[in-house]
Amino acid sequence: MNNINMEKTHILSIHVENESGVLTRVAGLFSARGFNIDSICVAKMLDKNESKMIIATSGDTQILEQITKQLNRLVNVIKVQELTDEDSVVRQTVLIKVNADETTKSDIFRIKDIFGGRVIDVSRNSYTLEATGSERKIESLIDILRPLGIKDIVKTGIIALQRTRKQS
C-alpha cells in the first residue's frame, strides 16, 4: 500500500438503492484495494427504497478519489459525496459500562454532565453511560473514564450531514 504521505480520515456519504447486496458491492470496492473501513453506518431514508451509508476510512487521497469514481459506477449507487469536518456535522454515539462505587459515583455523574451524556443503566457496581458527540469528544470521554475501569464499550459508526451554507 502506498498510503504513506497523504493518509487522512475521509467521510463518504453514499446514497444507494435499498436492495440486498448493495452493502457487499460497496464494501467490496474498499476491500479489493486493501482499504480498511474504519466505520460504517447504514439506514433507510425517508423513502424506504433508499438507504444512506456513511463510511469513514483513512488512506491515500488519490486512491480514495478512484474508489469514489468506482462507487459512482455501481448501478445501485445513486450519489456519492465526500464530507469534511469543516462543512458538515459529524456525530457518534457511545455506550460505556464503567466501574462505580461510593467513591467514584459522583465523579461519574460530573463527567457525564460535562459531556452532556446520560446514565441509562445502573447496577450495584457499574453505571452505563450514553453519550453523543464528535469523534474527538467521544475519545476524550473514554480517556477520562478509563482510570475508573471500563468494563465494556460499544460505539456506533459516525454519521454525518452536510451543513447548510449560511445565506450572506
Next chain:
Amino acid sequence: MEHNSKKEIITGSKIILESLIREGVDTIFGYPGGAVLNIYDELLNYKSRIKHVLVRHEQGAAHAADGYARASGKVGVVLVTSGPGATNTITGIATANMDSVPMVIITGQVPTNLIGNDAFQEADTVGITRPCTKHNYLVKDIKDLAKTIKEAFYIASTGRPGPVLIDIPKDITSSVYEFDYPETVELRGYSPTYFGHHVQISKLAAEIVKAKRPLLYIGGGVISSNAANELKELAELLDLPVTSTLMGLGGFPSDHPLFFGMLGMHGTYAANMAISNADFIVAIGARFDDRVTGKVEEFGKNAKFAHIDIDPSSIGKNVKIEIPVVGDVKSVLSSLLEILSNKTEEISSAKYDRLGWLEEINAWKYEHPLLYHMKDVIKPQYVIEKIYELTAGEAVIATEVGQSQMWTAQFYKFKNPRTLLTSGGLGTMGFGFPAAIGAQIACPDKTVFDIAGDGSIQMNIQELATAVQYNLPVKIAIINNNFLGMIRQWQELFYHKRYSFSEMNVNPDFVKLAEAYGAVGLRAKKPDEVVPVIEKALSIKKPVIMDFVVDREESVYPMVAPGSPITGMLLV
C-alpha cells in the same frame, strides 16, 4: 391462452425466451444442466427463432459469446446451469469485464427454498461474480424477471459496456406470471454520460491545433463506440500521428501513413519514441494500462494529456490529465470535428508547422522497423505475415495470449474495427478459439482465424467438436514451439534461462487431433511449406488446424522490461 388485451400468463422459462427475442437475440451459447432444464425444454419450441450453440465446456460458451459480441457489436448471450456451470464461466466473464464487452449471462440456480442449504450444484453465483461483472442479479420473484432482463441488456450495452449476469432459481422458471416486457428502464444510479462537455471539447480543439508535437493514443473505446470513421477524419484533418493499444488495433487502418503501430511493452520503436517526445497526447478510449505505459512517471513525460473516455473512473487513474472529456468517443469526436471545421486557416498553418514532427516519427519508423531474420526454420512472424497477405488483411483474427498474440498485433495489419479479437486486459489463454467460433457465427461470410500457441490451444481444444458440429470453417494456426513461449522469453531475459516448467515436453499430434474431431489437420515444418498450407486451409470449408513447427526460441521484440520507461526498448 387468451388473445385479447389481457396480458398472457406464461412460465418463467417462456418469459426469458420472449424477453431475449424482444432484445433482438438470435443466438445463445450454452450448456444444459439440472437448474436450467425448464428453460432448455422451452428452448426447443423456439428453435426457429433462437439458435442455440452447444459448446463442450461452459468456459467455451462465455468466450464464444464474447467473440460473437466483439465481432458483431451485439450483446453476446450465455445460458448455463447452476454451480459448476456458473463457475466454469467465470474466466470468460472476467475476460469480457476487463475488455468491456457487452454480454448477458443467464445462470440457473437451485430453487429459492434451497438457496443457502448447500444444495446439489449450488454456488453463490452472484457473490462469486460480483467483482467481475458490470452488474449482476439474483431473481427472487418471477414478477421481477422481465424487468431484470430488460435492465441487464441495457446495462450491458450502454456506457462502458460489460458483462451482466442474471441468476435465476429453478422454481422461477417453472412458475407462471403475466408477461409484460417493459419499454424503458428506470435506474437512478446509472446514467452514462454520452455527450462530452462543450467547454472541455473546445479546450481540446484549441490545444490540438496549437500543439507542435501532437499524438493520438487510441484504445478499445474507439472500437466499442464505433468511432473509427470519426477518428480517421480527425487524424487526416490535422495530420495527427496515431498509435494504438492492443485493444485499439483495427480502430485505425494499420496501413495508413499516419499510423505508427502499437505502443507499450511490445510496441514499435516509432510509437514509443513518439509518446516520449510528443508535447500533446490525446488518449481516446484507452486506459493507460501498465503494459502500455511502462514506468508510468516517464510515460509521455514531455506532454500534456487530454483523455476522452466514457468511464470517468478511467480518467486520471494512472496519469495526470489536463483536459478530461467524459463522454462517448464517437459523440465527442463528432463535436470536436464540428468545432475544428471553423478553424480551417489555423489548421493549415499548424499542419505546415508539424511536418518536421511527422518526419521525425517516420525516421524512427525506418530506423527500427518491426523485423525478424529469416532462417531455414519457420519464423513465427513469417507465418503471421503470410496469413495477413493471403487474407488481404480482411480476416477476423482471434488470438490466444502470449507470443503468438503479440506477433499477431505486430505483423497482421488490421484495417477494420472488430477484426482483432484478443484478451487484452485479463490475458486469457484459451480465449481465442471459442471466440473465433462466436465470431464465425456472427460473421458467416468472413474468414475467421484463431492464431494460437501450442500451449494456449490446449486450454479449450474441446471446442473443436463444437466447430465441427456447426460446420464452422474456423482456421486455427498453431505457432508451435513446444514452449509456453512468452514465459520462456521472460525466463531467458530475467531468470538466466532457467526454463522452469515452460517447456511443453509432450504435445498431441495436432494433425491427428484435428482428424479425430472430424476437422482437417495440416502441418508445415519448413518455410516454403507455410504458404501452401495457408492456401490449402483457406480452400477448405471446414475447421482446419494448421500446425506450424517454428523456431523454438524466437522472442518478441521490441520489448520493454516491466516497470521500465517505454523508451528503454530491447530491439532485435
